Amino acid sequence: MTFLAKPNLLRPDTPRNTLGYTRRDYEGAISTLCAGCGHDSISAAVVQACFDLDIEPHRVAKLSGIGCSSKTPDYFLGASHGFNTTHGRMPSVLTGAALANRELIYLGVSGDGDSASIGIGQFAHAMRRGVNMTYLVENNGVYGLTKGQFSATADRGSKSKRGVVNSETPIDLAALALQLGATYVARSFSGDKEQLIPLIKGALRHLGSALIDVISPCVTFNNHAGSTKSYDFVREHNDAVNRLDVILPRDKISASYPPGSLRRIVQHDGSVLHLRKIDKDYDPSDRVGAMNYLQERHVLGEIVTGLLYVDSSAEDLHRHLNTVEMPLNKLQDDTLCPGSKALEALNASLRSS
């Protein structure tokens, strides 16, 4: 744990993005999580993704619930909008915000307790409604803030730090999101930023609800032998189906790929997802196939990671509701209120002579 703020001295050759910002400009306050927490790596991945995408920090709203994971929005994007909601209620507050102002980029940050236990109903509805958001689950399988009890995502048979074996069935948030209609579903590992950063970038540029379930080891309570969410276990059982590169319209493509090894997916905003296949039979546009594959591998004790499913022609909640292009919070009285004459006319039409 570090109490001192990072010094502001920069190396002279510090890279800047097209907005002139450095990576440091996307950071937040100094983290108060345990040293070595996977969540801090996820924060660093968000910083890198926003830096790479040239996102203006004030165009992002980050919302979270309660828990170790939900503390993390304080540690990145210090210049963005933030809302720390009540436990498990991040999705509904975010839905409201997204409806009121469709112009912001919404990042929901939650954990396995916040989303799979107390907030599972909220999670389900945000997914099925297609709220235009990136839903980041920092999934460590334990309740870290209350000293390491199993959470709802802990695998059956996995052992707690004190040797207790979990007897309950785990909730797989990625599988649930697929079933509920999320249009961008991925799983990754906090210890593999090369995989995680592009997945976050792709999700931030996705229209519709995007879920990334990030296995994030709890160094204090869930990083021992017998845990299925430890650094070692995840590294040994990681079954990555593909590797993603997010190509923006401005980027030049220099890499070449052997035929058949690459899948190009164009998103609504022109960004291109280059999926380098690792499992050549895996089809990320097949929702049912993806659901089956997750279940099959889970039985074998494997953790499937990568971009599991993407629907490039997805639509979001605003499209479903057919709202106006103008953000609702900018609509003025003259647009919203038809005036007393219209009211009189309406009343008159309802009166039976």
Next chain:
Amino acid sequence: MKPTNIGNPDYFHKVVDCQWACPAHTPVPEYIRLIASGHYSEAYMINWRSNVFPGILGRVCDRPCEPACRRGRVDKEPVAICRLKRVAADLKDDIQERLPVPPLKKNGKRVVCVGAGPASLTVARDLAAIGYEVTILDSGATPGGMMRSQIPKFRLPDSVIDEECDYILNLGVHTRYSHWVTSLRDLLDEGWDAVFVGTGAPRGRDADVPGRREAAAHIHIGIEWLANVAFGHTTSIAPRVIVLGGGNTAMDCCRSARRLGGEDVKVVVRSGFDEMKASPWEKEDAIHESIPIINMHVPKEFVHYNGKLKGVRFEIVRAEYDAKGRRSLVPTGEPDVLMECDEVLVAIGQENSFPWIEKDIGLQFDKWGLPVLETATLQSTLPKVFFGGDAAFGPKNIITAVAHGHEAAISIDLFCRGRSLLDRPPPMVNLVSQKMGIHEWSYDNQVSEEERKKVPVKALEKTLKDIKLELELGFDPFMACAEAERCLNCDIETVFTVKTCIECDACVDICPTECITFTANGEEDDLRGRLKAPANNGEQALYVSDVLKTGRVMVKDENICLHCGMCAERCPTGAWDMQKFFLQTAEAGTEARRT
């Protein structure tokens, strides 16, 4: 790349850029921390052991440490290392009790040092402290050599020289002042066990242009004139003065001239401003005293009327570089310039001169008139005779002379004990963890973001009237503390243990300057290009670990590490630790470790 061998003392020594750059390898960060905590006497003694003249060097050192300072690579300016040294000297208590006590029973060996400058005094100190009987011979009436005769008093008061020479002479060193050595043969016949020659580079180069001889009464050799000023033989100068030359001696000449009645003093230099040999801060000091520096002017003639100097005629040139980057000064074709003046000071370089060494004595000189020496041992072709300071390899600076003194003392000691001069004792090295608690370190790891402090000076109206009045006031304790806090503590090293690393990336994420990367190993050039931030400074090492569990290696670019310890604080398993590296070079009398 192979895993870095941090067991080699050179590896971490190089990371401490200031100490590595210092010819005497003074443990800079260690004494700076002592200053920050108010332990001035301790800070002084660390300096005294390494560089012998902290009070003198804290005022006039050439400061090779400051351009090397890591802070200069991340901030606008390096730490004011030199002036912090002066703080230790100014604010220390009585240090008499901390000085070494020479053994009552001498070892029976007699060593003579020719010249009482910094090199000889260093030899004398190192050898007297371990029981040698050392005698210093000098033509002057006081010790100090060029520190006393050439550096103006407004930069370095006599009291400071007296104090620091006395610390050495009080170790029982014999002195013979006003003593000219006219023959090395005679000296050797006196039966000394070893002779150390520290006679400096005493001859000032002359400007051999027309009119020099005729107008000689108004033209002075810079270092001779400075000596005359230093000893009070010269107390005034005519109002209009031209100083020829662009080195530190020229800066001392012009600033002295300003104080002795020179109203219109200018420095005229052949080269461009940036190529001048003078240190940037000495040029700034001259400019501060409203002395113009005129560049790209080559003196052609001293213009005189029957021996009465009228001025100097200059040709205007420009620099041209050939394919190999060698410079030549080419006339621009503009008409020559006559600058009127009453007196000229010639400060265009110094030369060695050994008229007292017989040519047939077996001591060889090279074609530049310098003695042929064994570089590491400073031994001449006459085994008994050793050289150091400017007399060894030509004019350098005080701190180099001190470093030579230490090495020569080691050589003389080995020589007198009949040991091989190449069997040199190793430095004393220590590496120890600074961890005090979960996020507590025994050093202040918060990186200061303050700017470099300027040393306060006395008002020019006063100091330009009195050549003996010291211009700089030195830092007060508060400024000293703030400046000391700017030190990045580069001697607190990041030490990595492969065994305990779980590759959680916490160190990578927290590092404020992106020094740390976990990646597949490769050749150095390839690795340098694909780190989290490219490692473009090839002079700074990469710290490469052994292979980790995932098959990757940890690579740390030492270049811009702030030594803030955040990697170690964030490390859940203690794979990173902050350990203080302390290195003191060997002193004469240290035994080489037998392994």
